[in-house]
Amino acid sequence: MARVLIVGAGLTGSLCAALLRKEASCPLHLSVWDKAGDSGGRMTTASSAHNPQSTVDLGAQYITCTPHFAKKHQSFYDELLAHGVLKPLTSPIEGMVNKEGDCNFVAPQGVSSIINHYLKESGADIYFRQCVTQINLRNDKWEVSKETGSPEQFDIVVLTMPAPQILQLRGDIENLISECQRQQLESVSYSSRYALGLFYEAGTKIDVPWAGQYITSNPCIRFICIDNKKRNIESSEIGPSLVIHTTVPFGITYLEHSIEDVQELILQQLENILPGLPQPVATKCQKWRHSQVTNAAANFPGQMTLHLKPLLVCGGDGFTQSNFDGCVTSALCVLEALKNHI
C-alpha cells in the first residue's frame, strides 16, 4: 500500500487528506504530521486555560464566499453547511467590506472545526508535535526526518506549510528545488500580526452593539471581535471571549519582542478603545509571523511539483490566496498533480 505523508494539519493539508481518501483509485496509507500541538494551522481555535469550553478563533475569523466560488466550490460549502460546521454570519461586524453577492459564514464550534471535519473524513493517522526537519531520497522513497524520533519512509510527500518554512527544510530537497522554483518560493510574502485572545468569567457583559469591529484609528489594533457573539453561541454558563488582531505595521515592528511585552502593549491600547473591561481570567497571545499572503507564487498556480518519481509536491495559500477558497483551490491542484500516482 502506498504511504502518503501530508505535512501540515491546516486547511490545505486536511483538505488534501480528505480529497485523497475520496479520489484515490488504490488503497493508501495516509499520515498527517504537524509541528503544532493541535490541528488548525492559521485556522486555530484556542481554549481557555480556565474553562476549556470557552474558545476563541485566533486566526481566520469568518469565511467569505464570492458568487464565483459559491458556484465553483459549491460542493464544499454544501457539505460544511449540511454538517453544521458552517452557519451564516448573522451578527454585525462593523467596518467589514462586503461586495455585492458575497456570503459570510462562521464556524459555531470554532474555525478549527472545519479542519477537524476534513481530518475525520480522511481517516488519516494524525501526529502532532512532529516538526519535519529533513527530506532525503532513499531507494526511490522519501525519508522524512523530524526533530524527535526516527526518520520514516513515504512514497509521496505533500508539504502545506508557508513557503519560507519549505525553504528551511534540509537534506536532498535543497538540491531538488530548481533555481526557478526557489526564486518563486522566495517571492512568496506574508503580512505579520499578533492575535490576543481574552477569556472572561461567565456572566461578564460586554455592552457593545457589534460582534466585531474593524478599527482604523489605532496604530496597534486593527480588529476586535467578541468571538462567542460572532459565532452565535452566547451562553450564561460560559464567559465571553474576545479576540484582538493587531495592525500589520505593529506586527512587523514588534515581531522579535517578547510575547508578554506585546500582550501588555495590546491590552494598554484596548483600554483606549473599550475602557473599563474587567480582568480576563485567561489570555492567549499568538504571533502570526506568516499571517496572510501578500504575494503568491505567480508562476505556480495552486501547487508546485518539486520532484516526480517519487512525488514531492507543495501547496497551500502561498500558491493561491489567503482564504478558504484559496486553500480549496490549492488542495484540488495538489490532487490533480497526484492523480496519476494514486
Ligand SMILES: Cc1cc2nc3c(=O)[nH]c(=O)nc-3n(C[C@H](O)[C@H](O)[C@H](O)COP(=O)(O)OP(=O)(O)OC[C@H]3O[C@@H](n4cnc5c(N)ncnc54)[C@H](O)[C@@H]3O)c2cc1C
Ligand atoms: C490573523 C489571520 C486572520 C485571517 N483571517 C481570515 C479570514 O477571516 N478568512 C479566511 O478565509 N482566511 C483568513 N486567514 C487566512 C487563512 O487562515 C489561511 O489562508 C489558511 O488557514 C492557510 O491554511 P494552510 O493549510 O495553507 O496553511 P497553515 O494553516 O499555515 O497550515 C500549515 C501547517 O503546517 C505546519 N508546519 C509548518 N512547518 C512545519 C514543519 N516543519 N513540520 C510539520 N508541520 C509544519 C504548521 O504548524 C501549520 O499547522 C487569516 C489568517 C490569519 C493568520
